[in-house]
Every structure is written in C-alpha cells, then in structure tokens.
Amino acid sequence: MEVRHMPVLLEEVVRFLQPQAGGHYIDGTLGDGGHTEAILERSAPDGRVLGIDLDPEALDRVARRLSRYVKSGRLLLAQGNFADLERIAAAHAFGPVQGILLDLGFSSLQLSDPRRGLSFAAEGPLDMRLDPAQSLSAADLVNQADEQELADIFYRYGEERYARQIARRIVREREQAPITSTRRLAEIVTAAIAAARQRPPRDGIHPATRVFMALRIAVNRELENVERALPQMLNLLSRGGGAPGERGLAGRMVVIAFHSLEDRIVKNFMKREATDCLCPPRTPVCVCGHRARLRLLTPKPVWPTAEEISANPRSRSARLRAAERLADLPA
Ligand SMILES: C[S@@+](CC[C@H](N)C(=O)[O-])C[C@H]1O[C@@H](n2cnc3c(N)ncnc32)[C@H](O)[C@@H]1O
Structure with a gap:
C-alpha cells in the first residue's frame, strides 16, 4: 500500500476557506493533495484549484491520485515556488481567488525518504533540497x-x-x-x-x-519564501461581492506554520495588514496613510486538538492563522 501524508488541521482549513461551488482556490503547497482534495470535494461541482509545489515528485503523485479532477479541468498543477505566486497564477489565468492555502514545510513522504537527506534518523546523502533543479x-x-x-x-x-x-x-x-x-x-x-x-x-x-x-x-530559503509569498497572497484575494468584476465571498488566506520563526512572520504580516494606521503611538494625526486590507479570523493561532495529535503526531507543532480580504474603501 502507498504511504500517504495526513493533512493537518483539515477541518479547520475547510472551515476558514469555506469552499463554495464556482470558487477559485490556490494551494501553494500541494504536497500529497490532502487539503486540495477536500477543497475540490466541498466546492463541487465546479470549484477549481491551482495546486503548486516545488517538488516534481509530489506533483506526479497528485496528478495520478487526483487524475479525475485534472481531467475535468477542476485541478491545475504547476511546478514552482510559492514565492512566485502572482507570476504562476497569471500564467494560469487564475485570480482573483476566494482562498489561498500555505501548509508550510515538508510532507511525511519527503521527511521519510532517505534519498532527500532530511532526517538524521536515516542514512542518506546530505541533500535537503525540495527543488531538485536548485x-x-x-x-x-x-x-x-x-x-x-x-x-x-x-x-x-x-x-x-x-x-x-x-x-x-x-x-x-x-x-x-x-x-x-x-x-x-x-x-x-x-x-x-x-x-x-x-x-x-x-x-x-x-x-x-x-x-x-x-x-x-x-x-530552501524557507523564511524568505514565506516573506515574499504573503503580500502576493493578499493581492490575489478577491474583494468579494461589491468589487467590480468580482462575485461571491471575500477571499481568505490560511497559513499553517510548523515553527515559531515562520509563524512570527505570518503573525506580523497579518497583524500589520489588519491595522489602519501604522504611525508611531501618540502621533496626533495619521501621516502614514496605511489602510487595513485584511480582517483577522484568528486573533490567536489555532492548534490541533489532542485527538488529532494522537492520530498524527507530526501535527503537534502545527499552528494555523487565517485572515479575510477587506473591500477597498472608496477613494
Ligand atoms: C506539509 S506539505 C503539504 C501537504 C499538503 N497540504 C497535503 O495535504 O498533502 C508541504 C509541501 O510544500 C512544498 N513546498 C515547500 N516549500 C515550497 C515552496 N517554497 N514553493 C512551493 N512548494 C513548496 C513541499 O514540497 C511539500 O510538498
């Protein structure tokens, strides 16, 4: 039997992304396609997902496992770095979108494959690259x-x-x-x-x-990639019903981080983009002109339940943050 990666915080991801028929979603870390599959199921009959991964082996596996969605045109697959999100989305004529997910780090398949050299527990070459072309x-x-x-x-x-x-x-x-x-x-x-x-x-x-x-x-320049991806995620989110040419719900971004350095970047970005004025405290009148573009959906990060951790110990250090795109204020 083929080994599978168990998607972490799956119900929580679905709850925050609220996939709907006709919606467009980007999974920037396709992995084994567990989250993508749930989004496709819940956005039936015509929701679409653009699935991106740096690792060509991950894409091959998903292309086989979810071939029915690829054939029907509901799942598009792209090899690339989520740090180039806007370029990849534009190349697939994808966006604005109702939801974007990043489930950072490595899949269980990658971590347990000694050829990748990610684990000290197994003898392997000291490689660690996600992208073999790097x-x-x-x-x-x-x-x-x-x-x-x-x-x-x-x-x-x-x-x-x-x-x-x-x-x-x-x-x-x-x-x-x-x-x-x-x-x-x-x-x-x-x-x-x-x-x-x-x-x-x-x-x-x-x-x-x-x-x-x-x-x-x-x-793998993990922190730099996340820093580059976050503003692009925000730019790609739909502003919802009121905006010209856009229908449906306002877009939502969901990020799952596995260590505090990554999570801090996500937290600070979402907090900043959910704040109207960034002038130093006690500045009498706002001079920065910054306007919030996000509404925080998770003032505190969401952690896996004890049941999830016992079923999937790898989920132990996962924490999820989510935010929703705000409509632009009239000029
Ligand atoms: C934790 S796994 C995702 C698992 C997936 N959500 C699932 O349910 O199967 C993370 C995936 O992101 C990919 N990845 C990591 N950094 C990336 C980057 N900068 N750009 C694109 N993919 C990346 C990895 O190759 C890996 O397949």
Whole structure:
C-alpha cells in the first residue's frame, strides 16, 4: 500500500476557506493533495484549484491520485515556488481567488525518504533540497560556508545554543574528508554538543534536531519564501461581492506554520495588514496613510486538538492563522 501524508488541521482549513461551488482556490503547497482534495470535494461541482509545489515528485503523485479532477479541468498543477505566486497564477489565468492555502514545510513522504537527506534518523546523502533543479544542497553549505556563517545559520534558524562549538567541529572534520552523509553530520553534531554541554539535555530531543532544521531552512530559503509569498497572497484575494468584476465571498488566506520563526512572520504580516494606521503611538494625526486590507479570523493561532495529535503526531507543532480580504474603501 502507498504511504500517504495526513493533512493537518483539515477541518479547520475547510472551515476558514469555506469552499463554495464556482470558487477559485490556490494551494501553494500541494504536497500529497490532502487539503486540495477536500477543497475540490466541498466546492463541487465546479470549484477549481491551482495546486503548486516545488517538488516534481509530489506533483506526479497528485496528478495520478487526483487524475479525475485534472481531467475535468477542476485541478491545475504547476511546478514552482510559492514565492512566485502572482507570476504562476497569471500564467494560469487564475485570480482573483476566494482562498489561498500555505501548509508550510515538508510532507511525511519527503521527511521519510532517505534519498532527500532530511532526517538524521536515516542514512542518506546530505541533500535537503525540495527543488531538485536548485544548485545549492545542504552538503554544499556544510562543506563550503565559513565557520561564522555556519554558526549564524545554526543559531538563527535552529536557536541552537552550541552553534559556535558545532560550527568549529564541522570545519575541523571536513578538513579530514568532506561531510556528505546525514549520519556523519549527525555524529559530528552529537559529539560537539556532548563536549560542550555541562549537564545532560533536558528536552529529550535528538541532539542534531536543531542543526538539521536550521540547514533545511537555509537550503530552501524557507523564511524568505514565506516573506515574499504573503503580500502576493493578499493581492490575489478577491474583494468579494461589491468589487467590480468580482462575485461571491471575500477571499481568505490560511497559513499553517510548523515553527515559531515562520509563524512570527505570518503573525506580523497579518497583524500589520489588519491595522489602519501604522504611525508611531501618540502621533496626533495619521501621516502614514496605511489602510487595513485584511480582517483577522484568528486573533490567536489555532492548534490541533489532542485527538488529532494522537492520530498524527507530526501535527503537534502545527499552528494555523487565517485572515479575510477587506473591500477597498472608496477613494
Ligand atoms: C506539509 S506539505 C503539504 C501537504 C499538503 N497540504 C497535503 O495535504 O498533502 C508541504 C509541501 O510544500 C512544498 N513546498 C515547500 N516549500 C515550497 C515552496 N517554497 N514553493 C512551493 N512548494 C513548496 C513541499 O514540497 C511539500 O510538498
């Protein structure tokens, strides 16, 4: 039997996107197509989805599994980076749309595939690229970046307190032989932490967890991609019934993040775009002219229920934020 990725917060995504017949939706992180399939089912008979993924293998699988929707023209598939959302949507004559979803990170299929080198638990090449056409791999970074750059990556993206000691040991080890496998890197990191640590670890996670996460984020430019995508998502959302040429509900954006660095970017963007004036406090009259374009649907992030976490432990760190496009004020 084929392994499947279990979509996280599925009912919550559907509740916030409220798919409807005739609606147009973009799934910027198609993955195994679990969320897309639910959107297509709930927007029957003629709702459409543009599904985007960087990973061509993910697109191939969905093209087979959801072939009935591809054949009927209700599901369009595009290989690309959600950081280029507006360009990809325009190339498919898609937009304005009633909903856009980003379910960030990696699918279970990607994480468990040793060929991708995403996990320290399995021996594999130190690759980590989502897009096989990208030239920079994790091995390139680990073997070529200077010590300071590596320490910065581990500290900034992994919040790793032993970042400097790990970077120093990597540089020493790679002088013996290039570091090309996940297991060797995990061993080097584990040894560096064991030498630096005064007390046994308290959190019980594998010592290489943070370094692997940091490298994934750096290799795939995860934070930069989210920063680039958010304003484009907002631009693509329908302004709802009142706007010229637009029908139906106002567009909604839904983002699921798996770590706090990503979530902070989403939170700050939505908060800012849901605020009318951004002048410093106590400015007597607004001089910035900023007008809210979003209404927050989730003042606090939505987390999976205990039942979902026990059925799908990977959902543990997921948190969802959603917002709705406001109509433009008359000029
Ligand atoms: C958590 S999975 C999505 C799972 C999907 N929602 C489902 O229900 O099966 C994230 C997917 O986003 C893709 N991805 C990550 N970053 C991307 C980017 N910048 N542009 C396009 N796709 C990206 C990954 O390749 C992966 O397939």
